[in-house]
Amino acid sequence: MKMKFSFLCNVRAGTAGVSCALGMFGVLGAAAPAAQAASAVPVKVAISGCWIRALPDNLPAGGYFIVTNAGDAPVDLVNVKSSAYGMVMMHRTVTSGNTTKMVMLDRASVRPDGELTFRPGGYHLMLENPLKSLANNALVPLTFTFNDGETVTTQCRVRYAGAK
Secondary structure, eight states: OHHHHHHHHHHHHHHHHHHHHHHHHHHHHHHHHHHHHHHHSOOOEEEEEEEEEEOSTTOOEEEEEEEEEOSSSOEEEEEEEETTEEEEEEEEEEEETTEEEEEEESOEEEOTTEEEEEOTTSEEEEEEEESSOOOTTOEEEEEEEETTSOEEEEEEEEEETTOO
16 A cells, blocks of 8 residues: 555655655654544543523523543542633532521532532532623533643533523
8 A cells, every 4th residue: 555655646746745645654653643542541520411590780690510520539620711701610509507608619529430510509600790791592611620630611501590
């Protein structure tokens, strides 16, 4: 196969074609092990079911999703960013007696081979200062950063409170 390809390059493109073909073989040969190595690395953390409860008049929105850790060690969600909001914070709703309050978090831990659900009344995101008007059912990208440096970006569906 290599001789046939070289022959075709010589006939069609001369020496420059041979150099190009050899350069292509070098690039493809170098890229193949890297691609194999990348595909061999298992995905440890995943985000699913992401949605945002938007409120009128630029009021803070809530973000909800499930973090799945398929690894064999705990992982901490340490940051969430969005190009659609000026500020994203992690909170947890905590009830003590007759008092319920939101506590700001700097991390949220997910046990090995486990899940952590961000839902109304529990762990959630506060998305503040929308940078543009977001329509019901719009998709908003969120980027999740974990303590091991892994990042996951996903699209979250906007749902206005009371909208169908």
